[in-house]
Every structure is written in structure tokens, then in C-alpha cells.
Amino acid sequence: MAIPDVVEKWAGKVNTVVIGAKADQGGTRTSTVAIGGATTLPFLTFEGSPGHRPAIAVEVWDSGASVWPEALQAAWGDVMNSPAAWAKKAAQAGADLICLRLVGAHPDLGDRSVEACVQTVKDVLAAVGLPLILWGCGAEEKDNKLLPALSAATKGENCLIAAATERNYRTVVAVCLADKHKLVAESPCDVNIAKQVNILCGDVGFPLEDVVMFPTTGALGYGMEYVYSIQERARFAALGGDKLLAQPFICDVGYEAWRAKEAKAPPFEGVTDENRPRWGVMWEAATAVDLLQAGADLLIMRHPDAIRAVRARIDALTA
Amino acid sequence: MYIIAERINGMFKDVKEAIRGRNAKVIQDLALRQQAAGAYALDVNVGPAVADAQSALLWLVETIRAVTDIPLAIDTAKWDVMKAVIPHVPGKKILNSTKADMDVATEYVGLAVEHGAALIGLTIDADGVPGNVEKRVELGAQLAAAAMDGGLALTDLFIDPIILPVNVSPKSPGHCLQAISQLRALSDPPPHLLLGLSNVSQRCSNRHLINRTYLAMCIAHGLDSAILDSLDTELVDSAITAELLNDKMIYCDSYLQAARPG
Numbered sequence: 211m212a213i214p215d216v217v218e219k220w221a222g223k224v225n226t227v228v229i230g231a232k233a234d235q236g237g238t239r240t241s242t243v244a245i246g247g248a249t250t251l252p253f254l255t256f257e258g259s260p261g262h263r264p265a266i267a268v269e270v271w272d273s274g275a276s277v278w279p280e281a282l283q284a285a286w287g288d289v290m291n292s293p294a295a296w297a298k299k300a301a302q303a304g305a306d307l308i309c310l311r312l313v314g315a316h317p318d319l320g321d322r323s324v325e326a327c328v329q330t331v332k333d334v335l336a337a338v339g340l341p342l343i344l345w346g347c348g349a350e351e352k353d354n355k356l357l358p359a360l361s362a363a364t365k366g367e368n369c370l371i372a373a374a375t376e377r378n379y380r381t382v383v384a385v386c387l388a389d390k391h392k393l394v395a396e397s398p399c400d401v402n403i404a405k406q407v408n409i410l411c412g413d414v415g416f417p418l419e420d421v422v423m424f425p426t427t428g429a430l431g432y433g434m435e436y437v438y439s440i441q442e443r444a445r446f447a448a449l450g451g452d453k454l455l456a457q458p459f460i461c462d463v464g465y466e467a468w469r470a471k472e473a474k475a476p477p478f479e480g481v482t483d484e485n486r487p488r489w490g491v492m493w494e495a496a497t498a499v500d501l502l503q504a505g506a507d508l509l510i511m512r513h514p515d516a517i518r519a520v521r522a523r524i525d526a527l528t529a
Numbered sequence: 530m531y532i533i534a535e536r537i538n539g540m541f542k543d544v545k546e547a548i549r550g551r552n553a554k555v556i557q558d559l560a561l562r563q564q565a566a567g568a569y570a571l572d573v574n575v576g577p578a579v580a581d582a583q584s585a586l587l588w589l590v591e592t593i594r595a596v597t598d599i600p601l602a603i604d605t606a607k608w609d610v611m612k613a614v615i616p617h618v619p620g621k622k623i624l625n626s627t628k629a630d631m632d633v634a635t636e637y638v639g640l641a642v643e644h645g646a647a648l649i650g651l652t653i654d655a656d657g658v659p660g661n662v663e664k665r666v667e668l669g670a671q672l673a674a675a676a677m678d679g680g681l682a683l684t685d686l687f688i689d690p691i692i693l694p695v696n697v698s699p700k701s702p703g704h705c706l707q708a709i710s711q712l713r714a715l716s717d718p719p720p721h722l723l724l725g726l727s728n729v730s731q732r733c734s735n736r737h738l739i740n741r742t743y744l745a746m747c748i749a750h751g752l753d754s755a756i757l758d759s760l761d762t763e764l765v766d767s768a769i770t771a772e773l774l775n776d777k778m779i780y781c782d783s784y785l786q787a788a789r790p791g
Binding site: 401402403404405406409410443444447452454455 | 778
């Protein structure tokens with residue numbers, strides 16, 4: 211009896227999004243990163259093109275990183291007080307991009323001025339040649355002032371700017387459109403809203419091919435299964451031809467993994483102060499590798515050892 | 530739902546007059562409006578408008594092609610006309626339609642393959658429209674066999690189990706539902722299942738209501754294509770909603786907008 215052919219034929223394709231611009235493209239970056247482009251499920255090379263290799267962005271905060279767990283403080287050291295130096299060290303650690311989060315702009319976390327934040331971004335741009343992801347502080351009112359300034363200050367650099375949400379998207383969409391940046395569309399762990407945010411961005415004129423989808427991330431043991439199934443459903447729909455879900459995924463791995471109990475809580479069940487750094491790294495790496503199987507195209511990560519481990523896994527899966 | 534819009538048909542007064550007077554504007558306007566309303570293809574039928582169906586069809590094709598690349602379903606029951614017109618239809622096209630008799634279907638399949646076209650096959654043979662489910666399924670399978678023998682992919686075959694008006698043939702809607710279910714199971718991927726929807730409500734009152742209720746029922750049984758009035762917004766909305774409820778797409782608040790092409 212012949213073995214049945216189980217190869218799936220997909221009608222759709224994940225969009226390819228390029229982040230960063232070199233000198234001949236109007237920017238100052240020394241490298242660019244392309245994500246997406248898959249015509250089949252992750253790593254199923256016998257079925258179609260897996261698209262571009264998943265990329266890793268290293269997370270850098272403008273200020274306030276002293277709240278990060280000790281293992282991360284030990285790994286990065288003093289550079290955590292200087293976003294530019296931190297970004298440089300992240301580049302040496304193998305980052306494909308820098309994800310600069312302007313946490314300190316939040317009214318409750320320092321309320322740094324828009325001008326000071328713009329200067330931080332300029333410092334980071336000058337320090338590294340990698341493409342940038344610029345993430346607001348999460349306070350809507352402040353972000354609606356901050357993001358336009360960041361966008362204007364980085365015009366031509368083809369950054370990825372975060373984030374448009376269902377309730378707050380007009381401002382960030384308008385500035386990304388005007389300054390030709392790529393856009394993160396964020397939804398709260400809900401595939402219906404993920405699709406809706408994409409529609410809303412499209413309705414106000416933003417090209418859906420320039421959107422990266424952020425369906426919210428959950429760490430291993432902390433909502434991973436919801437996130438996994440949402441990404442999986444969206445990716446099935448994309449490959450089935452739904453252009454409103456054909457955007458590549460960005461996953462906020464480091465932030466979620468390092469707030470897991472295993473990474474930072476007091477000692478429990480075999481997790482001790484001595485072995486805690488290993489637990490945190492394992493948690494981050496395992497979360498990342500799981501999400502790769504659910505179609506993650508761009509991972510935001512924190513610990514150099516976890517980054518190395520995930521990079522090795524990506525190499526093995528794409529070899 | 531692969532909607533083939535029905536309005537460019539010489540049975541309608543405005544189209545009949547446009548064909549007779551070679552009024553391109555009327556046809557082009559209908560083509561673009563139907564496309565914008567959610568059609569994936571346009572049916573093109575001269576109807577009883579003129580004696581020379583062939584030159585009228587060619588004029589319609591040329592007129593529509595001047596404004597849109599949308600696939601065209603060339604609708605004529607005359608083999609000679611189909612054979613003469615198809616080579617002159619640029620872009621994507623569908624032959625509408627063949628009957629299920631093997632010798633007839635084989636000729637149509639050959640013409641479709643030769644010109645890279647899709648084909649609509651009716652479950653009618655020399656004995657007419659079947660009065661039961663079994664014969665519909667048998668003729669549908671016969672159409673699929675003719676397609677496979679002739680090298681036409683089943684994904685390019687639309688099987689139409691023939692719906693008769695509910696006022697004169699009350700069992701026909703139920704028969705078609707069952708035939709759709711059974712014909713879906715014919716192959717993987719299955720052929721498309723299609724209906725000329727408006728026929729279900731011929732000479733009935735509440736035509737729009739009957740059409741959209743029946744369409745939703747058919748979609749639940751696996752219908753994935755129909756020749757219908759895409760300008761009937763409530764009808765297209767019903768089709769999209771029925772597909773949503775049948776797990777053909779992921780919900781979002783703007784799903785009606787999201788499901789329309791373009």
C-alpha cells in the first residue's frame with residue numbers, strides 16, 4: 211500500500227517585513243533584518259518555504275532597569291545605566307536588533323521628558339548599527355506625545371515602532387505612515403482582537419504588509435498555552451489565505467520569562483539562590499523555543515546565555 | 530464564498546437594452562459595482578437580448594475587460610458559441626456550463642483545459658434534472674470523473690446540483706442540501722459546490738429572504754460558491770456570516786468588511 215501524501219498545500223503566505231535602513235536606503239544602519247515570508251508551518255521545509263530565520267532583538271531600557279532580577283544585572287553589569295553602552299554590548303552578544311523600551315517615560319516610573327527620550331534614542335542610534343525597535347512606555351497619553359517625537363527623530367531609519375492597540379492606534383499609525391516606519395499591532399491575548407487591530411490600522415491607511423503582530427506573550431507555565439494556540443490559529447488562517455492575519459509575530463519573551471516565579475521568586479522546590487541564574491536562563495530559552503514552534507518571527511530577549519541557546523536551536527532547526 | 534455575480538444577463542431589462550444599443554457604460558458600471566460589493570467573478574450571459582449571441586458575448590467581454598481583470602463566467606448553453614468565444618476571453622475565465630453526459634462533459638473539459646479555464650458542471654443529463662439526491666450525486670461524480678480523465682483539477686470544477694423553485698418543487702431544496710454534503714466527500718480537496726441561487730425563489734414573494742435563508746443552509750452543508758446577486762448586501766452579509774459560523778474564518782468585530790475581497 212502506498213504511503214499517503216500528507217504534504218499540505220497552503221494558499222496563503224506570511225508577509226515579509228524588513229526593519230532598518232542602510233545608507234543607500236536613506237538610513238544609517240549597517241544591517242537590516244527581514245522577518246516573515248513563510249509559506250508553511252514553522253520549520254516544515256519539506257512542505258514549503260519556512261521564510262526568513264527568526265530574528266532576536268535584545269531588550270534595552272532607557273532607565274529603571276535596576277528592577278531586573280539579579281541574574282540579568284550580573285550578566286549585563288554597569289552598562290544597564292547607559293542605554294548606548296548597553297546596546298553596544300547587546301550587539302556584541304549577538305543581537306539582530308535592539309529593542310529600546312522607553313520605560314522611564316511612564317508617569318509613574320520616572321516621567322522622563324520626551325526630549326530626554328529622543329536623546330536616548332539618538333545615543334543608541336549612534337552607538338550601534340543594528341535596526342531598532344522603539345517601544346513606548348505603555349501609558350497612552352504619554353505615548354501619544356512620545357511616539358510621534360521618536361518617529362520624527364528616527365525618520366529614514368525604518369524602525370519598528372510599538373504599539374498600536376484597539377483603543378489607541380490613530381496617532382502611532384499616522385506617524386509611522388508619515389515617517390515610513392514599521393508598526394507593531396498589539397492585542398490582549400485574543401485572536402479576534404488581533405485581526406480587528408489589523409483592520410483598524412488598514413482602515414486609516416497603513417499598509418498591512420508593514421505590520422508586525424504582537425498577540426501578547428506568556429511564559430512557559432504562565433499562559434504559554436493560550437498564546438501558543440492563538441499564534442497557531444492566526445498562522446493557520448494566514449496560510450489559508452487570510453490577509454488580515456498574515457503579519458509576522460513579535461514575542462516579548464524576556465519580559466515574560468523573567469517575571470516567572472522560577473526566575474525571580476524566593477527559593478522553592480529545588481530553586482535556590484545558587485542555581486537561580488540557570489533557572490531564569492532556562493525559562494527564557496524554553497519559552498522562546500516553544501514560541502518558535504508557534505510561528506514566532508521576532509523574539510525580544512534578555513539574557514546572553516538564553517540568547518546563545520536559542521540561536522543554537524534556530525541553527526539546528528534551520529540547518 | 531466564491532461569489533459569481535449574476536447581473537450581467539440579458540434577461541434583465543437594463544442589460545438587454547445595453548447590449549442592443551452597445552452601451553458600454555451600463556455594463557462597465559454593473560461590472561465594477563458587483564465587484565466592489567463582494568463578487569469574485571462575474572457571470573456574462575446575453576440571454577434573449579439578440580439573435581447573434583456570439584458577437585454580443587464578445588462585445589460584453591471586451592467591454593468588461595476594459596475596466597477589470599476579474600474572472601468571467603461565460604454563460605451560454607450553446608457549445609458552438611462557447612467554443613468560439615472562449616479563445617477570445619483574456620484573463621481568468623469559467624465555462625458556464627456543461628451537462629453531465631459523459632460525451633458532452635468531455636468536450637467541455639477539453640476546452641477548459643486548453644484555455645486554462647475553470648468549468649461549471651450541471652447535474653443534468655439527457656433525462657433532465659434529477660428528482661432525487663442519488664441521481665444528483667451520481668451525475669456529480671460523473672462530472673468529476675470527466676474532469677479527472679481530461680486533466681482538469683477538481684479545484685477548477687464547480688458542480689451545480691441544480692436547485693428548482695421551491696413553489697413548484699418543494700423537495701428540491703432538501704435534495705440539493707444532501708447532494709452538496711455527499712459531493713463534498715468525493716475527493717480531498719473536493720470540487721467546488723455551486724448553486725444558481727436565485728432559481729430557488731423564482732415567482733415567489735419574499736425572494737430576498739428565501740434566497741439568503743437557503744444560502745445559509747447550503748453553506749452549512751458545504752456549499753462554497755454561488756451565482757447570486759452580489760448587489761444584495763443582506764444576502765452577501767448572510768453568506769459571510771454563515772461561513773463564519775461554519776468555521777471558515779476567524780471572527781473579528783469587522784468581519785463583514787474583512788471577508789469581502791480587495
